[in-house]
Amino acid sequence: MEAFTTHTGRAVPLRRSNVDTDQIIPAHWLKKVTRDGFEDGLFEAWRKDPSFVLNQPERQGATVLVAGPDFGTGSSREHAVWALQNYGFRAVISSRFADIFRGNSLKNGLLTVVLPQETVEELWRLTEADPAAEVTVDLVERRVTAQGVDVGFELDENSRWRLLEGLDDISITLRNESAITDFEARRPSYKPRTQAA
Amino acid sequence: MGRTLAEKVWDDHVVRRAEGEPDLLYIDLHLLHEVTSPQAFDGLRKSGRRVRRTDLTIATEDHNTPTLDIDKPIADPVSRTQLETLRKNCAEFGVRLHPLGDREQGVVHVVGPQLGLTQPGMTIVCGDSHTSTHGAFGALAFGIGTSQVEHVLATQTLPMAPFKTMAVTVTGELPEDVTAKDLILAIIARIGTGGGQGYVIEYRGEAIEKLSMEARMTICNMSIEAGARAGMIAPDETTFAYIKGRPHAPTGADWDAAVAYWKTLRTDEDAVFDHEVVIDASELAPFVTWGTNPGQGLPLSGSVPDPASFTDPTERLAAEKALEYMGLEPGQRLRDIAIDTVFVGSCTNGRIEDLRAAAEVLKGRKIADGVRMLVVPGSVRVALQAVEEGLDKVFTAAGAEWRHAGCSMCLGMNPDQLSPGERCASTSNRNFEGRQGKGGRTHLVSPQVAAATAVTGRLASPADLADVPALVEV
Numbered sequence: 001m002e003a004f005t006t007h008t009g010r011a012v013p014l015r016r017s018n019v020d021t022d023q024i025i026p027a028h029w030l031k032k033v034t035r036d037g038f039e040d041g042l043f044e045a046w047r048k049d050p051s052f053v054l055n056q057p058e059r060q061g062a063t064v065l066v067a068g069p070d071f072g073t074g075s076s077r078e079h080a081v082w083a084l085q086n087y088g089f090r091a092v093i094s095s096r097f098a099d100i101f102r103g104n105s106l107k108n109g110l111l112t113v114v115l116p117q118e119t120v121e122e123l124w125r126l127t128e129a130d131p132a133a134e135v136t137v138d139l140v141e142r143r144v145t146a147q148g149v150d151v152g153f154e155l156d157e158n159s160r161w162r163l164l165e166g167l168d169d170i171s172i173t174l175r176n177e178s179a180i181t182d183f184e185a186r187r188p189s190y191k192p193r194t195q196a197a
Numbered sequence: 198m199g200r201t202l203a204e205k206v207w208d209d210h211v212v213r214r215a216e217g218e219p220d221l222l223y224i225d226l227h228l229l230h231e232v233t234s235p236q237a238f239d240g241l242r243k244s245g246r247r248v249r250r251t252d253l254t255i256a257t258e259d260h261n262t263p264t265l266d267i268d269k270p271i272a273d274p275v276s277r278t279q280l281e282t283l284r285k286n287c288a289e290f291g292v293r294l295h296p297l298g299d300r301e302q303g304v305v306h307v308v309g310p311q312l313g314l315t316q317p318g319m320t321i322v323c324g325d326s327h328t329s330t331h332g333a334f335g336a337l338a339f340g341i342g343t344s345q346v347e348h349v350l351a352t353q354t355l356p357m358a359p360f361k362t363m364a365v366t367v368t369g370e371l372p373e374d375v376t377a378k379d380l381i382l383a384i385i386a387r388i389g390t391g392g393g394q395g396y397v398i399e400y401r402g403e404a405i406e407k408l409s410m411e412a413r414m415t416i417c418n419m420s421i422e423a424g425a426r427a428g429m430i431a432p433d434e435t436t437f438a439y440i441k442g443r444p445h446a447p448t449g450a451d452w453d454a455a456v457a458y459w460k461t462l463r464t465d466e467d468a469v470f471d472h473e474v475v476i477d478a479s480e481l482a483p484f485v486t487w488g489t490n491p492g493q494g495l496p497l498s499g500s501v502p503d504p505a506s507f508t509d510p511t512e513r514l515a516a517e518k519a520l521e522y523m524g525l526e527p528g529q530r531l532r533d534i535a536i537d538t539v540f541v542g543s544c545t546n547g548r549i550e551d552l553r554a555a556a557e558v559l560k561g562r563k564i565a566d567g568v569r570m571l572v573v574p575g576s577v578r579v580a581l582q583a584v585e586e587g588l589d590k591v592f593t594a595a596g597a598e599w600r601h602a603g604c605s606m607c608l609g610m611n612p613d614q615l616s617p618g619e620r621c622a623s624t625s626n627r628n629f630e631g632r633q634g635k636g637g638r639t640h641l642v643s644p645q646v647a648a649a650t651a652v653t654g655r656l657a658s659p660a661d662l663a664d665v666p667a668l669v670e671v
């Protein structure tokens with residue numbers, strides 16, 4: 001997993017609440033067998049509308065999504081996180097996230113930042129008025145800054161540590177690799193093997 | 198204080214235990230199939246990781262495989278891609294694979310035990326909820342999600358949250374016409390589809406000890422339908438005899454050491470379960486489901502319940518919705534329900550004993566006009582054995598279709614599906630809405646009931662065939 005310390009980028013204001021994972025990535029995309037290539041499925045239905053914010057030329061290359069409350073509700077599909085990342089988003093800001101989505105995002109290195117709705121609206125106004133405006137999400141200091149905005153955010157210490165270090169579950173387990181190797185050395189020889197080692 | 202079987206197996210696999218963290222458990226065997234593995238391999242590739250123990254990993258193709266014309270290219274592009282991806286991944290990462298057409302191919306939970314890879318006291322995982330099947334050998338076997346599949350591939354371990362223990366004690370003896378499938382359906386009806394949540398169930402008692410390994414697998418297979426994390430049965434002489442001589446069974450001094458260890462895998466006398474359920478086997482009868490979850494079942498002699506008779510409002514609503522979907526009326530006798538299709542197969546009831554039981558009923562008989570019956574062996578080995586015993590001939594002579602091994606109509610990912618409104622007596626494990634095909638209606642039954650139902654065209658048990666004599670003496 002890519003480490004997340006601090007990130008600065010242009011933002012996409014998504015003035016919608018209750019964006020569920022089926023809207024983030026529709027079910028028919030789940031038949032894919034890889035973790036990438038989901039960028040074209042991101043918000044697929046809305047992107048058919050030329051006026052949809054993601055379709056605006058000035059939003060190309062933006063990396064911070066600023067969404068309405070209750071983002072990521074519905075099905076637990078991890079594909080929703082992959083789609084946002086494949087598209088290029090590094091962080092999502094909202095006043096409220098669905099639990100499973102938030103868990104999935106932090107596991108995959110997509111930083112989900114909870115800010116008060118007033119701040120979300122300030123960010124919307126700012127980036128709508130000036131699409132070139134940059135937003136900084138600083139995980140070291142736990143602060144979001146932009147022109148006229150400087151607020152702290154909460155994130156539990158364990159998740160923060162994992163993101164800062166770029167550790168996914170597997171990397172964390174592999175920190176105990178010697179314990180695994182020790183255990184393997186003690187395994188009885190009668191345990192079956194599927195093939196010669 | 199003494200420990201339960203599940204606790205013993207768990208303790209023997211703890212790689213690391215730290216305050217405030219889930220235990221890190223070592224995994225002895227990782228089974229893979231085409232549906233839940235692709236993103237896991239993709240994740241490995243992305244992070245530049247390898248499969249840590251290819252010698253503890255094995256893959257087979259089952260969910261998407263066709264049961265007809267298996268030498269022709271697969272028509273559905275999604276199915277084809279999933280199979281091709283598994284083949285590519287196994288080749289790249291060095292994982293042993295038994296593809297379609299291979300002698301060892303079959304439903305993943307049939308393949309592991311028949312190869313002798315499933316043994317007592319092991320931890321076994323697979324990206325599939327019916328991994329609980331392997332608990333029949335006294336193994337701790339869990340279904341896992343795709344992220345966990347990747348975790349096991351990379352580390353051969355899994356951080357696991359603690360579980361609670363439940364004993365389901367089955368006293369007395371099963372009546373002659375009552376099978377393991379009837380027993381597990383009765384258990385689920387009793388504890389409910391959520392009753393096992395958070396628990397590892399240990400099935401014990403006289404009636405369980407008398408069961409064959411295949412019957413024990415049928416029981417443990419459906420633990421997940423009671424919401425349990427796993428199901429287990431203590432290993433005994435029946436278990437050892439089943440394993441002995443199989444391709445991956447220990448031999449020589451290893452065999453003796455293994456058996457000595459396996460014999461310690463029993464719940465201690467003074468161990469305490471978090472919850473206990475007792476069932477009297479002698480009171481049971483052939484059991485069928487009438488609804489859309491595996492807990493909605495009754496003895497075949499019963500009638501479709503009136504939703505108003507349920508005191509619990511959630512259950513009442515569930516029953517109302519189920520009857521509407523199933524197209525049934527309260528009070529209708531279960532024996533009067535006419536069936537269009539009969540499916541014998543799956544990891545619940547697709548093993549050789551199941552096929553023998555169904556064939557025994559069908560011998561010299563014909564299935565009813567208008568009924569279609571599919572017999573899908575759980576694996577190629579099961580199929581070969583059945584052919585050797587002439588069971589395939591019994592099925593085809595009765596008018597049933599003898600198919601190639603795989604999951605098939607258990608979940609209809611391949612072309613074997615029910616059409617809307619079609620009603621099926623199925624030996625599989627899930628009667629959820631649309632499970633066997635959009636709009637399809639499923640009644641879960643034992644292989645014996647499935648075969649008798651095919652003959653009469655209505656839900657029936659072999660005892661109901663007394664008036665339908667075999668056409669020819671065989």
Ligand code: SF4
Nearest residue numbers: 327543544604607608
């Ligand atoms: S037979 Fe059915 S339950 Fe068993 S693994 Fe296949 S699809 Fe799942």
